[in-house]
Amino acid sequence: MPRIKRPFNEVTRAVSAELASRLAEELRGDREFGQPMIDEQEFPSGRLRVNVIWDDWDRMSLEDRTSLILRAYEMAESRAYRERIALANGLTVPEAIAAGMLPYHVFPALRQGDSVTAEQCRKAMIEEGASILLGEERPVLRFATEEQAEAARTRLALRLPASEPVWVVTQDVGRVEELVGV
Amino acid sequence: MPRRLLDRCQPDSIHEFRLAARRRYDDALTLAFSGRRTASIYLLGYAAEMTLKAAYFYLVGLSEKLPITWSGHLLPAINRGRSLGIIWPNSGAGHNVRAWAELLIQVRASSQVNSYSAAFGREVQRQGQRIEQHWRETLRYHKNHAYEYELTQVRDSVEWYLVHSEDL
Numbered sequence: 001m002p003r004i005k006r007p008f009n010e011v012t013r014a015v016s017a018e019l020a021s022r023l024a025e026e027l028r029g030d031r032e033f034g035q036p037m038i039d040e041q042e043f044p045s046g047r048l049r050v051n052v053i054w055d056d057w058d059r060m061s062l063e064d065r066t067s068l069i070l071r072a073y074e075m076a077e078s079r080a081y082r083e084r085i086a087l088a089n090g091l092t093v094p095e096a097i098a099a100g101m102l103p104y105h106v107f108p109a110l111r112q113g114d115s116v117t118a119e120q121c122r123k124a125m126i127e128e129g130a131s132i133l134l135g136e137e138r139p140v141l142r143f144a145t146e147e148q149a150e151a152a153r154t155r156l157a158l159r160l161p162a163s164e165p166v167w168v169v170t171q172d173v174g175r176v177e178e179l180v181g182v
Numbered sequence: 183m184p185r186r187l188l189d190r191c192q193p194d195s196i197h198e199f200r201l202a203a204r205r206r207y208d209d210a211l212t213l214a215f216s217g218r219r220t221a222s223i224y225l226l227g228y229a230a231e232m233t234l235k236a237a238y239f240y241l242v243g244l245s246e247k248l249p250i251t252w253s254g255h256l257l258p259a260i261n262r263g264r265s266l267g268i269i270w271p272n273s274g275a276g277h278n279v280r281a282w283a284e285l286l287i288q289v290r291a292s293s294q295v296n297s298y299s300a301a302f303g304r305e306v307q308r309q310g311q312r313i314e315q316h317w318r319e320t321l322r323y324h325k326n327h328a329y330e331y332e333l334t335q336v337r338d339s340v341e342w343y344l345v346h347s348e349d350l
Contacts, residue, residue, distance in 0.1 A: 041267065043291045044292060047291035062280070063308055066308065082300075086303050087307060099271070
């Protein structure tokens with residue numbers, strides 16, 4: 001009777017080289033705004049948790065997103081740095097919003113007589129990194145912290161002169177059950 | 183008169199989860215052998231869930247037979263995960279295999295001594311992600327028939343957790 005012995009090999013998933021290169025480039029570039037938003041948290045053990053919020057993950061499995069993040073870190077940093085990553089998650093902006101990771105919302109509150117148009121605001125938001133996965137006509141610009149949202153508002157006002165009074169920052173509130181601790 | 187099944191059940195505990203995970207895995211194999219793939223996946227998901235929960239509560243020091251309750255243990259664990267930044271949706275929170283896997287990785291990574299090796303941690307996460315792709319506890323409400331590859335993927339992942347249950 002045949003006796004088959006198989007080692008367990010860590011599966012290396014084929015990831016999109018183009019996306020991995022783009023993410024690696026973002027890691028090297030350290031841009032101030034736009035997607036992807038990369039959040040690294042370091043634990044006392046030296047291990048890292050990495051969340052990459054990026055609409056380009058759309059339609060990609062969680063496994064592939066994780067593999068791609070690890071590959072990009074290896075390209076941008078080193079294999080040793082990649083080995084420090086304990087958890088890597090990729091989320092689209094709508095997924096991150098649903099998970100409560102982006103509670104601060106920046107949007108234009110236009111009134112008659114404002115010196116900028118809705119179309120100019122829409123374009124400026126997209127340049128700033130707004131998600132258009134929910135529709136190109138209504139970009140969604142979200143952030144994890146109030147500081148990030150305020151910084152975006154400042155940049156939007158610079159990008160679109162005379163638009164400063166138009167931009168509003170709001171914060172999602174949790175569900176009542178969460179607030180009262182039920 | 184013999185006691186009814188529900189009266190014979192022990193409270194949830196690490197010990198009970200581990201034994202039940204193995205039983206549900208065996209049940210799932212029996213279903214798979216008779217072509218009942220969706221039902222097989224349905225039970226396999228619970229085998230993974232119980233294995234991960236047992237591992238977490240063992241890691242945080244619960245004794246093997248201490249009753250595990252929703253308000254005393256499960257909800258605080260979920261809230262801990264959320265406070266650590268784990269994506270843990272409200273719907274079916276207690277059953278989220280990927281989130282339980284990530285909780286284990288993250289709690290271990292927070293400690294100087296208990297961290298998984300990078301490769302092992304990646305596998306723990308990967309298996310959870312794979313199960314999440316195919317399994318929800320709500321599968322029971324649906325009439326769909328699973329593909330063979332879906333069953334294979336879930337079964338492989340659950341087997342990985344069972345094989346490594348002592349190391350999780």
